[in-house]
Structures are given as C-alpha cells and as structure tokens.
Amino acid sequence: MPELPEVETVVCELRDEISGDSISSVDVFRSNPIVQGDLEAFQQQLSGRTFHDVTRRAKYLIFHLQPSGYMVAHMRMTGKFIVTEPLAEPEKYNRVWFHLGSGRLMIFDDVRCFGTLEFYEKLDDSKALCKLGIEPFADDLNANYFISQLVSSTREVKSILLDQKIIAGLGNIYVSEILFRSKINPRRSAGKIRKTEWSEIIKFTQEVLGEAIENNGTTISDFRRVDDKTGKFQQFLKVYDKNEQPCPDCGVPIQRIVQQQRSTFFCPECQR
DNA sequence: AGCGGAACCTGTCGGC
DNA sequence: TGCCGACAGGTTCCGC
Numbered sequence: 001m002p003e004l005p006e007v008e009t010v011v012c013e014l015r016d017e018i019s020g021d022s023i024s025s026v027d028v029f030r031s032n033p034i035v036q037g038d039l040e041a042f043q044q045q046l047s048g049r050t051f052h053d054v055t056r057r058a059k060y061l062i063f064h065l066q067p068s069g070y071m072v073a074h075m076r077m078t079g080k081f082i083v084t085e086p087l088a089e090p091e092k093y094n095r096v097w098f099h100l101g102s103g104r105l106m107i108f109d110d111v112r113c114f115g116t117l118e119f120y121e122k123l124d125d126s127k128a129l130c131k132l133g134i135e136p137f138a139d140d141l142n143a144n145y146f147i148s149q150l151v152s153s154t155r156e157v158k159s160i161l162l163d164q165k166i167i168a169g170l171g172n173i174y175v176s177e178i179l180f181r182s183k184i185n186p187r188r189s190a191g192k193i194r195k196t197e198w199s200e201i202i203k204f205t206q207e208v209l210g211e212a213i214e215n216n217g218t219t220i221s222d223f224r225r226v227d228d229k230t231g232k233f234q235q236f237l238k239v240y241d242k243n244e245q246p247c248p249d250c251g252v253p254i255q256r257i258v259q260q261q262r263s264t265f266f267c268p269e270c271q272r
Numbered sequence: 273a274g275c276g277g278a279a280c281c282t283g284t285c286g287g288c
Numbered sequence: 289t290g291c292c293g294a295c296a297g298g299t300t301c302c303g304c
Contacts, residue, residue, distance in 0.1 A: 112281045114282095
C-alpha cells in the first residue's frame with residue numbers, strides 16, 4: 001500500500017475520522033510481529049486515551065494521544081487502517097481492533113504482517129523516527145543538501161533516494177518515476193550527479209509526490225478497489241512495471257534491472 | 273562506508 | 289490441474 005502519498009492520504013482520512021474519539025479497549029488477533037514490545041503493556045497504554053491528532057513523518061503514521069503519548073505505526077507493504085461500524089467477527093487479515101468511544105472500530109489489517117505498531121510516551125524515544133532524513137517537501141531541501149554529504153560517494157543514485165536516512169519517504173515505485181522525469185540513469189554514482197541535476201531531482205520528487213497525493217485513492221492506496229486497475233494510477237506511471245514497453249518520450253523499450261534486490265525501470269535512451 | 277543477502281510473512285502469477 | 293519459483297509498494301540486521 002504505502003509510499004508517502006498513500007500514507008499522507010490515510011493520515012488525512014484518519015485525522016478527520018478519529019480525532020476526539022477515545023480508545024475504550026484494544027483487541028489483538030495476531031501480534032507477532034506487528035505490535036512491538038510487550039503486548040499487554042501496549043493494550044493498557046492505549047486503552048483510556050483519546051486520539052488528538054494524526055500526522056505523518058516519512059511513511060510513519062503518528063497518532064497523537066491525550067493526555068499523553070503516541071502510537072507510531074508503519075503499514076509496510078500491505079497494512080491498512082479502516083474505520084467502520086462494529087463487526088461481529090474479525091475478517092481474515094484483521095490484526096488489531098481499536099474499540100472507539102463512539103462505538104466504532106478502527107481496524108489495523110495486514111496480510112503480510114510486516115506492519116508495526118508501537119507506543120511511545122515521547123516521540124524522541126522512537127529510534128526509527130530519530131534516524132530519518134529530510135522530508136521531500138522540506139523548505140531547506142536543496143541541491144547542496146545532497147552534494148555536501150555525497151561528494152565522493154560511489155553509491156548509485158537510486159540507492160540514495162531510497163535511503164530513508166538521507167531523504168525520508170520515497171519508495172521503489174516513485175524513485176523510478178522521479179529519475180525518469182529527471183532524465184538521470186538510476187545507476188549513476190551519487191558523487192557524480194551535478195548540482196543542476198540534484199535540483200532537477202528535487203523538483204521532480206516534489207512534482208511526482210504532489211501529483212500522487214492529488215490522485216490519492218485512485219492510485220495504489222486501496223486494495224479493496226484493486227479491480228480498478230485501469231484507473232488513474234496506470235496513466236500516472238510512465239516507467240514503473242513497463243518492462244519492454246516503449247518509452248513515452250522516445251519509444252525505446254523501457255528496461256528492467258535489479259538494484260538492491262528491487263526492480264528498477266528506466267529508459268536507457270532518455271536517462272543518462 | 274556501503275554493499276549484497278537474508279529475514280520478517282502471505283499471496284499471486286507465470287511457466288513448465 | 290498442480291507444483292515451483294519469482295515476485296510484491298518496506299525496513300532491518302548481519303557479515304564481508
């Protein structure tokens with residue numbers, strides 16, 4: 001489900017739905033490995049608190065609780081949050097139920113159980129959050145941010161853009177799209193990317209993510225609507241999953257390669 | 273430092 | 289039809 005635009009969408013929807021609602025109790029149908037740390041402590045820490053706000057940091061969801069504390073969540077590949085009227089029985093991949101004071105249910109559903117839920121009294125206590133790099137829409141993100149730390153780096157530029165410690169929130173799909181629009185070959189060494197090229201990468205990062213956020217819901221954000229495969233998302237992607245298909249700009253076949261055990265798609269003609 | 277590989281889990285799809 | 293391997297949008301850990 002999630003790259004940053006999908007997380008942003010979910011965060012906004014959840015904020016509208018649950019802000020002000022309280023948690024009366026928490027049912028866990030399968031904790032391993034979703035709920036981090038002691039399960040009973042987690043249930044106890046959440047029960048009785050109220051959702052005050054929901055925000056995003058990179059691909060993490062942060063549930064602000066009152067009178068104190070935070071639930072930090074990550075949906076990984078297949079996690080989902082659903083707010084619904086009460087159900088009699090958990091559905092197959094429901095992992096956690098949050099019973100809300102309003103009588104509704106917030107469900108964390110996750111086929112693959114890669115997702116994570118953690119409670120923290122203070123956000124600084126989350127090591128994962130502390131390690132994250134700059135947000136793609138941060139005001140102080142500029143070419144020098146990359147150049148200053150990558151002058152002599154031989155790492156491939158794709159690896160840099162996926163590195164959450166450097167820039168936090170980009171995922172495999174959008175990195176292919178960003179580098180295509182930037183006309184940069186994903187295998188280029190980061191240290192050899194010129195300042196003007198970094199500026200292009202930043203510009204197109206914000207453009208691609210912005211478009212995806214605007215098109216939320218019809219992108220990949222909802223497996224329940226996955227039958228709608230010919231929706232806007234397919235039109236939106238220019239290279240991802242387009243192996244052997246003609247480049248929309250020059251007609252040369254898009255190439256699929258593997259970098260860091262992940263698929264990369266690019267145009268060998270346009271991207272230098 | 274930074275790479276590759278494996279791991280966490282389950283489902284789906286294509287080839288034989 | 290049935291089995292088997294490859295693959296899936298993320299992150300972390302380990303060894304070299």
